[in-house]
Amino acid sequence: MIGEPEIDGDWHTATGSAGAAEALPGGGEQERERVRGTRRPWLWALGGVVLSSAVWAGTLAVQERFLPDVPRLGYRHSPDVCKEFELKTVGQAAGRAFESSRSGAGMSVAQDWAYCAVSTEYQEGTMQYGAQLLVELHKETDPQAEFATGPGVEPETRMDTSGSLVVSGLGDRAVLDRQYAHDGSRLMVLDGGAVFTLTVQWFQLTKDQTEPDAIDEDAMHAAMIEDMRAVMTKLRR
Template identity: 35%
Template sequence: MIGEPELDGEQGWEGERAGPHGAGHEEAERARGARPPWVWVLLTAAAVSVLWAVGLYAFGDRLAAPPLSYRATTNLCEDFRAEALGRIAGDLHRNRKVNQESGHPAVDGAVCLLQSGQEVSTLVVRAHVDLHKKTDPEAEFDVPALGEGIGGAAPDSEPVPGLGERAFVTREAHGAASMLKVLDGGAVFTVRASGFVNNDGVPAADPAVLRKALIDDTRRLMADLKERKR
């Protein structure tokens, strides 16, 4: 009489054995050699971790804090003289100034707002300095500010050679405002000047004159905030 097959813990069902070289033996060998799916998951995760570590090591210089070449300002409106811009619309320091500084473990920031008039201004200037103490700002330097180009044509930008590590001037489409942005020594300098446009659509300040004044005053500010080596 044929009995029920007996369960063999090593080679499967007793009734399916086909000898040491039969099909049952081969399937048992494959079963013993196969790894559970979670083992492959762990091995894949380990490999990815190794590659990630290698990537961090290879690009560590980009992730590391940049060597700062500038000092934090305690009063940007005092350090930012804006003499060249003042020759366009009058002394920008004679009227009310808005000054603000902030200290943070990652970034020291400072903002100064100047205007040519007390009630009505022909020129408004905003200077902004950020000292990045944790990560290099180079990767984000070319990211446009939110809102640029909204409601009209995208602004025109051109590089400024010989100023910091990288610099460019952006001029808005209608020509009434220009912005200079400079990256150097872990710091980002941004100076924006905006004026009025007359009824004929002509800006109060010649764009070429405004561009040169932005560069001259920002260069002077960078020299004044330059960290002196002891």
């Protein structure tokens, strides 16, 4: 950028040069023409700077207008997300330890994802639990429009948005479906371009078809929120 001192200095020099030309021998119109001639390249240069600045500003405006709306991502991709998925609080609410696990992961230009499923050891006559965590990092499109509508292909495994609860203090948006697939709950969190889905299900097999043991669902829901907060903290960049 051309600073004010440079502009002021050049204009002062050009103004004083005409008087200096008259004092020189042979000064007059020829010298004045020569002095005026030395100003023209500077003026053309200044005009070029102004023109190029305007063109550059216009180019930036066009680029900003057509930049894709890339979602904000504040989380890292973990190919083995089971290492981040401890479920300590859910385990306490269930009174059982989650042991066996399986995982999967994938990466693409548009989205990275990682999945982990854990369950409790089977014991006849006791309540069995299974939990799944899915982490999706959307890198090109904003997932907000489809948030809390899945995942799940079968109708009974999709989010029941009419009966879901809004959970505060988790990401940008968080909802809890308390009646997921009739025997579980699902917590989904949206934070920028990241979507976290935690599902906990339970069932009990009895020989005489008696009523299964009751669980404290409020305590389970609170535990799911705490464990979701923990895994999000671990994956945060």
